[in-house]
Each structure stands twice: as structure tokens, then as C-alpha cells.
Amino acid sequence: MPVSKSEFETLYPADFYTPPELLDEDEMYTVYEIARLLQELDPDAELEPQTEDILLDWAIPWIMVHADDLVxxxxxxxxxxxxxGVNTAE
Known part of the structure; x- marks a missing residue:
């Protein structure tokens, strides 16, 4: 059910990283590592399964939106x- 914006103390712009901003162009990453990086965590950070599931909810759409920029x-x-990984082919 929708929630009124007034119920939130602070609203932030939906400003997401681009693949070149997030990923090293010489490295390949799993969706789990990308999920951590999107939250500014170490790619090897230990997470509870429930937390990892929530982070995947952000990472999977990010991968889909940026599919043309990824290999x-x-x-x-x-x-x-x-x-x-970052698509570096011209």
C-alpha cells in the first residue's frame, strides 16, 4: 500500500552509480558483490541472509537497467x- 511522503523524515534523490563508477573495468563481479558495492560495502563483506536478499532487490534491477554497459x-x-563487468568495447 502506498505511504505518504510526509511519513518520512528525509527523502533522497535516486542517484545510482553507473557501471564505470562502481566497478573496476579490469574485474568481473557476481551479483552479490555488486549488491554490496551499491551499498558502499566491501565486496567480501559478511551479511545475514535476510540483508543480502534486500541488497539483491537493489542489485538485480541495477544490472538490468545497465545491461548495455555490462559484459x-x-x-x-x-x-x-x-x-x-564493465563493457569496455567500443
């Missing part, structure tokens, strides 16, 4: 996720 690599093993 994707398949997982190296069956038990790991895929990887994303």
Missing part, C-alpha cells in the same frame, strides 16, 4: 554465479 561471463563452476 557477462558464465560461471566457472556449476556451484557459482555468473559474473558481470
Amino acid at each position: 557477462v561471463a558464465e560461471p566457472r563452476d556449476d556451484d557459482e554465479p555468473g559474473y558481470y
Whole structure:
């Protein structure tokens, strides 16, 4: 159900990083690492599963919106996720 803006003490602009601002162009990242970086956390930070789920709610749409600016690599093993990186091809 919608909530009135007046119920919030502070409202912030929805200003998200671009892939080159967030990711090192020579590195590949999992969606979990991107989720942490979007919250200015270390990519290897330990998180509770519930917290990680919330961060993924931000990371997955971010990846979709920036798909044209990203490259994707398949997982190296069956038990790991895929990887994303900055698309540096011209």
C-alpha cells in the first residue's frame, strides 16, 4: 500500500552509480558483490541472509537497467554465479 511522503523524515534523490563508477573495468563481479558495492560495502563483506536478499532487490534491477554497459561471463563452476563487468568495447 502506498505511504505518504510526509511519513518520512528525509527523502533522497535516486542517484545510482553507473557501471564505470562502481566497478573496476579490469574485474568481473557476481551479483552479490555488486549488491554490496551499491551499498558502499566491501565486496567480501559478511551479511545475514535476510540483508543480502534486500541488497539483491537493489542489485538485480541495477544490472538490468545497465545491461548495455555490462559484459557477462558464465560461471566457472556449476556451484557459482555468473559474473558481470564493465563493457569496455567500443
